[in-house]
Amino acid sequence: MSLTLNGVIKRDMENPEGKFPAEFDTYQVVNPGDFIFCMFDVEETPRAVGLSTYYGMITGAYTVLVPFKGNNKTFLYYFYLHLDSHKMMKPLYRGLRNTIPKEHFFSFKTYVPPLDEQTTIANFLDCKTAKIDQAVAIKEKQIQLLKERKQILIQDAVTKGLDPDVSMCDSGVEWIGEVPRHWGIKRFKYLFSQSNLPTRPDDGMVTSYRDGQVTLRSKRRLTGYTEAILEQGYQGIRKGQLVLNSMDAFEGAIGVSDSDGKCTPEYVICDPMLDDLLPEYFAFLLREMALSKYIQVICNAVRQRAVRIRFNNLKKRFLIVPPIKEQKAIVSHIQTQSVKIDKAITIQEQMIEKLKEYKATLINSAVTGKIKVPGAGEQRAVA
Missing domain, CATH: 1.10.287 (Helix Hairpins)
Incomplete structure (x- = not known):
C-alpha cells in the first residue's frame, strides 16, 4: 500500500508505477482500521496521516498505530487530518528533516x-x-x-484547416490521413534547418514546458551552477525559433521561443528555410505528432521513459504545409x-x-x- 493525497491506496502489482523493492522483508503488516503516519519530512509531505481500509503491507519507514478501544477511529482520523492539513504539529519536529520522534508524538495530548x-x-x-x-x-x-x-x-x-467545405485528399502521411487538397507536403529538411548559434555573455537560460511554452527560466534556478558548466556545449537561441526538447518532445515540449537566450544541447532549434513558413503553426503540428505518439515511432532511443528526438529523426519526415495565409489563420x-x-x-x-x-x-x-x-x-x- 501507499500513503497518498487520496489517503491509503493499494498499489497495482500487475502494472506497478514507481519503485518496488527486491524483497519485502522490512515491510510491516497493516490491518483495516490501522493508522499510518509519516513521521519524517512532515512539512514537505502532502499527506502525513492515513486510515487503512485494507489488509496489506507498507514500507517500514512509516509508523503504523492501532487506536485503543473506546474511541471512534474515523473521528480520530478527521482530527489528525485536520492537524496535518494545517501542519499544526510543528512544535514536535526535530532535526533538519522535520522528523517527529515517536516519544514526542505519544506525548502529544489529544482531546476526545x-x-x-x-x-x-x-x-x-x-x-x-x-x-x-x-x-x-x-x-x-x-x-x-x-x-x-x-x-x-x-x-x-x-x-484539416478551418473551412469545413474544402475538398480533401489523402495526405499519404500515416498519422494525419486526409488534408485539404490544395495543401502542400514536404520533408522537414526542406522546411527547416538546424540552428547552431553561439551563446552570448548576457544570455539568460531558456527552457521549455510540456504545454508548448518556451521562455526564459527564472534566474534562481541557476543557483549552484558555475558559468563554465553553463557554457559547456550550450547553444544560443533567439526569439521566434522553433524549439523541441529532445527528451520531452513526445509529451508536448515543442514550441516557439518568446525570448533570446541559451539552452542545453538537449534542445533541437530550427529556423524556417522559406519565407512562407510560420513557426507557430509547425509547433502546433509537431505537438500533435508528439501527442499522437507518432514521434515515438520515428525516434531511435528511449531513456527513462523520455524519448530523445534529434534533427536527423525529423529531416526525412513529411509535413503538411498550408498556404501562409491559412497558417496564420489557423494559429x-x-x-x-x-x-x-x-x-x-x-x-x-x-x-x-x-x-x-x-x-x-x-x-x-x-x-x-x-x-x-x-x-x-x-x-x-x-x-
Missing part, C-alpha cells in the same frame, strides 16, 4: 469528546465530505473534457479558442480549490467543536 459525540461527528463528516468529493470529481471530469476539447480543436485545425484561431477554454479550466480549478478549502474548514470546525453537529451531545443533554 464522549464516544457518542465522536461517532456523530464522524458520521456527519463522512456524509458531508463525500458530497464535496463528489462535486470535486465532477469538476475534475469537466476539466478533462475541456482539455480533450482543446486537443481536438488543435488537431482538427492543423490537419490565430487556436490561440483565440485556447484562451477561452483555458479560462473555463481555470474557473473549474478555482472552484475545486474553494471546495477543498471548504472541506478542510468543515473538518476543522467539526472536530474542534466550533460548529454544532446535529445529534452531537443531544442524548447526554436529555439524560
Whole structure:
C-alpha cells in the first residue's frame, strides 16, 4: 500500500508505477482500521496521516498505530487530518528533516469528546465530505473534457484547416490521413534547418514546458551552477525559433521561443528555410505528432521513459504545409479558442480549490467543536 493525497491506496502489482523493492522483508503488516503516519519530512509531505481500509503491507519507514478501544477511529482520523492539513504539529519536529520522534508524538495530548459525540461527528463528516468529493470529481471530469476539447480543436485545425467545405485528399502521411487538397507536403529538411548559434555573455537560460511554452527560466534556478558548466556545449537561441526538447518532445515540449537566450544541447532549434513558413503553426503540428505518439515511432532511443528526438529523426519526415495565409489563420484561431477554454479550466480549478478549502474548514470546525453537529451531545443533554 501507499500513503497518498487520496489517503491509503493499494498499489497495482500487475502494472506497478514507481519503485518496488527486491524483497519485502522490512515491510510491516497493516490491518483495516490501522493508522499510518509519516513521521519524517512532515512539512514537505502532502499527506502525513492515513486510515487503512485494507489488509496489506507498507514500507517500514512509516509508523503504523492501532487506536485503543473506546474511541471512534474515523473521528480520530478527521482530527489528525485536520492537524496535518494545517501542519499544526510543528512544535514536535526535530532535526533538519522535520522528523517527529515517536516519544514526542505519544506525548502529544489529544482531546476526545464522549464516544457518542465522536461517532456523530464522524458520521456527519463522512456524509458531508463525500458530497464535496463528489462535486470535486465532477469538476475534475469537466476539466478533462475541456482539455480533450482543446486537443481536438488543435488537431482538427492543423490537419484539416478551418473551412469545413474544402475538398480533401489523402495526405499519404500515416498519422494525419486526409488534408485539404490544395495543401502542400514536404520533408522537414526542406522546411527547416538546424540552428547552431553561439551563446552570448548576457544570455539568460531558456527552457521549455510540456504545454508548448518556451521562455526564459527564472534566474534562481541557476543557483549552484558555475558559468563554465553553463557554457559547456550550450547553444544560443533567439526569439521566434522553433524549439523541441529532445527528451520531452513526445509529451508536448515543442514550441516557439518568446525570448533570446541559451539552452542545453538537449534542445533541437530550427529556423524556417522559406519565407512562407510560420513557426507557430509547425509547433502546433509537431505537438500533435508528439501527442499522437507518432514521434515515438520515428525516434531511435528511449531513456527513462523520455524519448530523445534529434534533427536527423525529423529531416526525412513529411509535413503538411498550408498556404501562409491559412497558417496564420489557423494559429490565430487556436490561440483565440485556447484562451477561452483555458479560462473555463481555470474557473473549474478555482472552484475545486474553494471546495477543498471548504472541506478542510468543515473538518476543522467539526472536530474542534466550533460548529454544532446535529445529534452531537443531544442524548447526554436529555439524560
